[in-house]
Amino acid sequence: MNRRSFLQKTALSLPILTATPSLFTSCQEEKITPIMTDKKIIIIGAGIAGLSAANYFKTRNIDITILEAQNQVGGRLKTQRNSDIPFDEGASWIHGDNKNPITNLAKASGTNLFETDDDQVKVYDIDGTQYSDSVLDKAENEYNKILENLGGDQNQSFETIFYQKYPHYQSNRLWTYQLSAYLEFDTGADISELSSLDFYDDEEFSGRELLVTNGYDTIVNYMIQGIDIKTNTKIIEINYLTDKTIILTENQTFEADFILLTVPLGVLKKKVISFVPTLPNPKQQAIEKLQMGVINKFLCVWDSAFWETDLQYIGLTPKTKGKFNYFLNYRKFSEINALMTFTFGNYSLLIEKMSDAEIIAEIMAHLKIIYGNNIPEPTQLLRTKWSSDEFTWGSYSFTPKGTRSTDYDVLTEAVEDKLFFAGEHTSRDYRGTVHGAFISGEREAKKIIELL
Numbered sequence: 147m148n149r150r151s152f153l154q155k156t157a158l159s160l161p162i163l164t165a166t167p168s169l170f171t172s173c174q175e176e177k178i179t180p181i182m183t184d185k186k187i188i189i190i191g192a193g194i195a196g197l198s199a200a201n202y203f204k205t206r207n208i209d210i211t212i213l214e215a216q217n218q219v220g221g222r223l224k225t226q227r228n229s230d231i232p233f234d235e236g237a238s239w240i241h242g243d244n245k246n247p248i249t250n251l252a253k254a255s256g257t258n259l260f261e262t263d264d265d266q267v268k269v270y271d272i273d274g275t276q277y278s279d280s281v282l283d284k285a286e287n288e289y290n291k292i293l294e295n296l297g298g299d300q301n302q303s304f305e306t307i308f309y310q311k312y313p314h315y316q317s318n319r320l321w322t323y324q325l326s327a328y329l330e331f332d333t334g335a336d337i338s339e340l341s342s343l344d345f346y347d348d349e350e351f352s353g354r355e356l357l358v359t360n361g362y363d364t365i366v367n368y369m370i371q372g373i374d375i376k377t378n379t380k381i382i383e384i385n386y387l388t389d390k391t392i393i394l395t396e397n398q399t400f401e402a403d404f405i406l407l408t409v410p411l412g413v414l415k416k417k418v419i420s421f422v423p424t425l426p427n428p429k430q431q432a433i434e435k436l437q438m439g440v441i442n443k444f445l446c447v448w449d450s451a452f453w454e455t456d457l458q459y460i461g462l463t464p465k466t467k468g469k470f471n472y473f474l475n476y477r478k479f480s481e482i483n484a485l486m487t488f489t490f491g492n493y494s495l496l497i498e499k500m501s502d503a504e505i506i507a508e509i510m511a512h513l514k515i516i517y518g519n520n521i522p523e524p525t526q527l528l529r530t531k532w533s534s535d536e537f538t539w540g541s542y543s544f545t546p547k548g549t550r551s552t553d554y555d556v557l558t559e560a561v562e563d564k565l566f567f568a569g570e571h572t573s574r575d576y577r578g579t580v581h582g583a584f585i586s587g588e589r590e591a592k593k594i595i596e597l598l
């Protein structure tokens with residue numbers, strides 16, 4: 147979902163999967179001259195950024211190898227298939243399908259898509275009373291107006307500036323809900339950390355919000371065809387002192403002329419990889435300053451549905467920010483009796499320490515407010531723990547207070563024309579998205595090809 151698409155309702159009536167040319171298909175369809183080179187190129191990380199670069203090279207007959215730490219590929223495009231329900235732990239949506247390169251990739255790979263309507267929602271207060279449509283519309287209009295003209299300060303968080311200007315909203319549960327289920331969901335950040343200047347300065351594609359219903363790994367499986375990927379290969383050092391760059395794992399050594407590093411910002415922040423020599427100071431500082439936010443997802447499954455099956459979303463306005471306040475109804479697009487709910491911001495960190503039973507109790511307490519005490523317990527809970535995922539350390543990047551989004555440009559810069567950087571955290575315009583990561587991979591592949 148994406149609340150900013152509220153501002154772009156005019157684009158919502160496009161037919162599904164219009165054949166807009168994507169970067170990926172245009173690569174394959176246009177006449178491309180193969181490039182001969184004896185230079186060795188290694189891509190680190192087999193997420194969408196690494197895979198998009200790999201495919202760009204592949205279409206030009208350039209051999210590359212991807213080194214991937216995990217025993218699986220796709221990174222944050224991660225579909226859990228332990229049960230008969232494909233559960234996307236990371237990305238679920240194509241945000242804005244118009245000219246979005248992921249739209250055509252989805253089409254080519256046989257991905258099933260469903261258009262979710264952000265406005266098809268019923269929101270309830272903590273006594274079970276439903277907010278009227280007029281109250282919701284008024285609050286959302288005001289939300290959009292305020293956010294367009296907040297007027298921030300580099301060193302102050304969104305939360306500080308917002309409540310300084312609108313103190314009466316501090317105890318307004320509908321506003322707590324909007325700032326959490328809309329803003330914290332979109333940016334990945336807790337509003338107490340989020341920049342009050344650069345919270346929505348990125349770009350977005352117009353068009354519809356398309357939910358992938360048969361697993362985002364469908365796209366990954368399509369993209370890995372013909373690509374040399376070494377899994378279980380965790381990089382711990384990159385030495386670019388000598389002519390050839392040396393890449394080390396615990397027990398292996400690789401050599402390359404060009405390295406494309408696509409590991410997440412969280413991995414760079416944790417210094418999992420040592421650089422010899424150390425990265426230039428501005429890059430180190432940008433790595434330190436930009437942050438990873440945490441969104442967690444929870445899929446609850448029942449034998450039968452007790453909620454309105456044709457409703458897209460259910461909202462609740464608890465006092466606690468970021469706590470199971472938004473539910474995606476699976477029955478709207480499938481036969482599965484399931485609701486997906488989320489945690490945002492700091493509450494996402496807290497929840498990772500809780501047991502499944504404790505989480506179910508919290509979710510059920512919220513659903514009972516709306517549907518009464520007699521609803522059944524779920525038969526299954528699937529959950530994520532992104533802040534403690536050792537290959538990501540968070541969900542996606544955001545600009546915190548104390549810095550500016552220009553740091554994303556610093557993360558994008560190559561080092562000595564040997565070391566190149568891609569990934570969602572190198573896309574100032576499309577950070578935190580699948581398409582941002584995809585575009586960044588092609589961007590860096592083009593830079594490397596210029597040097598061959």
Ligand SMILES: Cc1cc2nc3c(=O)[nH]c(=O)nc-3n(C[C@H](O)[C@H](O)[C@H](O)COP(=O)(O)OP(=O)(O)OC[C@H]3O[C@@H](n4cnc5c(N)ncnc54)[C@H](O)[C@@H]3O)c2cc1C
Nearest residue numbers: 191193194195215221222237238239381569570579580583
């Ligand atoms: C909960 C959640 C919901 C999201 N929802 C959406 C959504 O609906 N729509 C959307 O557009 N975006 C969404 N996103 C964001 C999107 O998933 C990411 O922006 C995108 O997938 C990032 O791709 P990437 O290639 O930059 O990084 P990744 O996918 O993280 O790939 C990096 C790869 O590097 C590997 N790696 C890490 N360390 C090492 C190492 N030391 N050595 C070798 N390899 C290493 C990792 O294992 C991983 O495979 C969501 C993300 C999350 C977590």
